[in-house]
Amino acid sequence: MRILITGSQGQVGWELVRALAPLGEIIAVDHAHLDLADCAALRRTVAEAGPAVVVNAAAYTAVDRAEAEEGLATQINGAAPGVLAAEASRCGAAFIHYSTDYVFDGTKATPYTEADPVAPINAYGRSKLAGERAVAAVGGSYLILRTSWVYAARGHNFPRTILRLAAERDRLTIVDDQIGAPTWARWIAAATAAILAASRGDPAGYLGERCGIYHLACGGATSWYGFARALLAGAGGEGRLAELAPIPTRAYPTPAARPANSRLDCTRLGATFHVCLPPWETGVRLCFADDSSLPATALRKGVHPDS
Ligand SMILES: NC(=O)c1ccc[n+]([C@@H]2O[C@H](COP(=O)([O-])OP(=O)(O)OC[C@H]3O[C@@H](n4cnc5c(N)ncnc54)[C@H](OP(=O)(O)O)[C@@H]3O)[C@@H](O)[C@H]2O)c1
Numbered sequence: 001m002r003i004l005i006t007g008s009q010g011q012v013g014w015e016l017v018r019a020l021a022p023l024g025e026i027i028a029v030d031h032a033h034l035d036l037a038d039c040a041a042l043r044r045t046v047a048e049a050g051p052a053v054v055v056n057a058a059a060y061t062a063v064d065r066a067e068a069e070e071g072l073a074t075q076i077n078g079a080a081p082g083v084l085a086a087e088a089s090r091c092g093a094a095f096i097h098y099s100t101d102y103v104f105d106g107t108k109a110t111p112y113t114e115a116d117p118v119a120p121i122n123a124y125g126r127s128k129l130a131g132e133r134a135v136a137a138v139g140g141s142y143l144i145l146r147t148s149w150v151y152a153a154r155g156h157n158f159p160r161t162i163l164r165l166a167a168e169r170d171r172l173t174i175v176d177d178q179i180g181a182p183t184w185a186r187w188i189a190a191a192t193a194a195i196l197a198a199s200r201g202d203p204a205g206y207l208g209e210r211c212g213i214y215h216l217a218c219g220g221a222t223s224w225y226g227f228a229r230a231l232l233a234g235a236g237g238e239g240r241l242a243e244l245a246p247i248p249t250r251a252y253p254t255p256a257a258r259p260a261n262s263r264l265d266c267t268r269l270g271a272t273f274h275v276c277l278p279p280w281e282t283g284v285r286l287c288f289a290d291d292s293s294l295p296a297t298a299l300r301k302g303v304h305p306d307s
Pocket residue numbers: 007008009010011012013030031032034035036037056057058059060061076098099100101128146147148149150151155156185
């Protein structure tokens with residue numbers, strides 16, 4: 001089976017290239033080779049690849065910057081997935097896409113299910129919702145996996161920022177009233193691989209019978225403050241690094257509003273595909289254990305991560 005992966009240098013895309021390799025021939029394209037804003041290039045790339053499945057891990061993910069660039073974010077997150085899905089469908093290929101907890105407003109008291117009404121409160125969330133709708137409008141064999149708080153040993157993410165700042169500063173204040181499940185990019189890729197493996201080489205047929213939106217996030221939940229505490233504990237003990245202090249969202253204004261509740265109920269994914277991600281703490285621990293590129297490893301050795 002031939003698998004076209006976009007966004008191959010991103011957190012999830014990088015892991016997909018590795019996790020899906022045992023399933024077939026990988027054609028990986030990154031931003032430098034395919035700009036999602038170029039519709040003709042999208043169609044050409046899919047048609048030339050002739051894949052059995054297109055996995056779209058490329059996205060405009062700069063949540064705060066999107067407030068000032070909503071048009072561009074909507075083009076990449078809203079329009080491009082529809083173009084990719086349509087071309088995949090035309091070629092008889094399945095289409096797998098990733099979306100976000102930020103399609104919700106975060107006012108629900110319990111984890112969000114796929115049946116809950118969407119109501120994004122920032123430009124990024126609106127652009128991702130537009131993408132979900134564009135993909136669903138094409139129909140056919142598609143899967144939209146909504147995930148949350150993605151991190152990896154590489155790329156731009158909360159752990160790498162916190163670990164760098166913790167080495168530079170005496171004290172860090174971290175938001176404690178937004179809750180969600182930090183989700184390791186490697187497990188998003190592993191879950192995608194498990195779903196595709198179950199298709200037995202016929203992703204279009206398999207996903208055609210199960211198409212729709214599924215929530216895919218690690219088990220449990222924490223706040224950004226709780227996440228930071230776990231990271232520093234994994235880095236060798238908070239005492240040697242910055243002191244952490246919890247603050248409310250209102251004390252840390254950002255251009256984009258964030259949902260207070262980002263928790264995703266993943267029951268549907270488990271019931272349909274028998275895939276269930278472990279607790280978020282396990283992901284953090286394993287990510288630390290085997291990724292020497294994480295700044296924490298340098299911190300443990302007493303070396304500044306940027307030195
Ligand atoms: N990160 C999160 O916390 C989070 C949470 C929920 C859902 N998600 C979703 O999960 C998926 C994967 O996210 P991620 O964390 O892996 O994101 P990421 O690390 O930011 O990777 C996104 C990739 O898309 C590429 N890209 C950006 N603009 C592009 C364009 N115009 N054309 C082609 N490629 C472009 C980026 O390349 P450059 O860096 O070169 O621009 C980057 O390699 C996305 O759909 C995202 O919306 C992410």
